[in-house]
Amino acid sequence: MLEIKSLTKRFGDKTAVDAATFTVTEPQMIGIIGRSGAGKSTLLRMLNRLNDASDGQMLYEGTEVTRLTGTARRAWQARCAMIFQQFNLVPRMDVVSNVLHGTLNRRSTFATMFNLYPQGDIHKAIEILDRLGIAEQASKRAEDLSGGQQQRVAIARALMQDPAIILADEPIASLDPMNAQIVMDALRRIHEEDGRMVIANLHTLDTARRYCDRVIGMRDGRIVFDGTPAQLTTGVARDIYGAGADFSEAATSTAIETLGKQGDLAPA
Structure with a gap:
């Protein structure tokens, strides 16, 4: 389904990925x-084509996504939906209208300007909210919702967007443990019930082990581990x-960085 070949991103002299x-040969939930x-967010942004790769290829069902431009690129971004740590909602807009923004890629400029939505889309948005x-x-x-509710x-x-792939960039990093569990439960349920691929950047090992079928570890822009949660031992995590x-x-990645400043670990 999804094939990533030597995908690289450079920012000046720095190689981020x-x-x-x-x-990925079948829909999986990947952490x-x-x-x-380490390059986790940059990798997701390349997968969604928010960032262009400096080198390498990405293919999905035989289509070279890294070469898509214009309408084809926007169509890919609809099929490969992105969820961000900071939610990226319109704070003063009502919840259902925020959800309906997921249809913007397939709506006319006129309909977008005047905030016009088909009744079918409105009903679908409410059904999805009910599911969550x-x-x-x-x-x-x-803006009146809690952080966990905003992430949902x-x-x-x-x-x-009815995506084939959902990319989640640190979706629970800013949430308390209870809301983090609710959000991760929702993503896992979507994967299992809909058969959608979910790729999530995560900052705790127990979350990756509990929810993911496969875990990829990155260090200094390179993939240094790719295996099952059972293979993610403490020793492997130490290397990552x-x-x-x-x-x-x-420890989260932030805590590790803090320890590095104290001399216990190499700084990030």
Whole structure:
């Protein structure tokens, strides 16, 4: 389905992603882990074509996505929906309208200017919100919701695109543990029930082990691990994060970076 061949992104003299290579032959839920600055977000942004690759190829069902331009590129971005850590909602707009923004790629300029939506799309948006347990929030402004609720609105907006792939860039990094579990449960359920591929950047190992079928570890822009959650041992995690023997799995990438400043680990 998805084939990544030596995908590379350089920003000036810095190589953010260095020859990333992996293949996904069936819909999976994949977690990408690594310390801050490992290249995880840049990799997802290349997959969605928000960033162009410096080198390498990405193919999906035989189509070379890295070469798409114009309308074809926008169509790919609809098939490969992106969910961000900071939600990227319109704060003063009601929830259902935020969800309907997932249809913008297939609407006319006139309809977009005057905020006109077909009744069928409105009903679909409410059905998706109901599926995510927040249909009662449909008429509220997005800024009035909790962080966990806003992230579920962002997931609903992605589902309105009817994507084949959902990319989630640190979707729970800013959430408390209870809301983080709700969001991850929702993403796992979407993967299982819809057969959609989900690729998520994650910052805790227990989350990757609990929810993902496959885990990819990145360090300094390179993929240094690609295996099952069972293969993600503490020793492997220590190598991914460039940590010493005192590495604690409870540490997030931010905590590891902080330890580095104290001399315990190499700085990020």
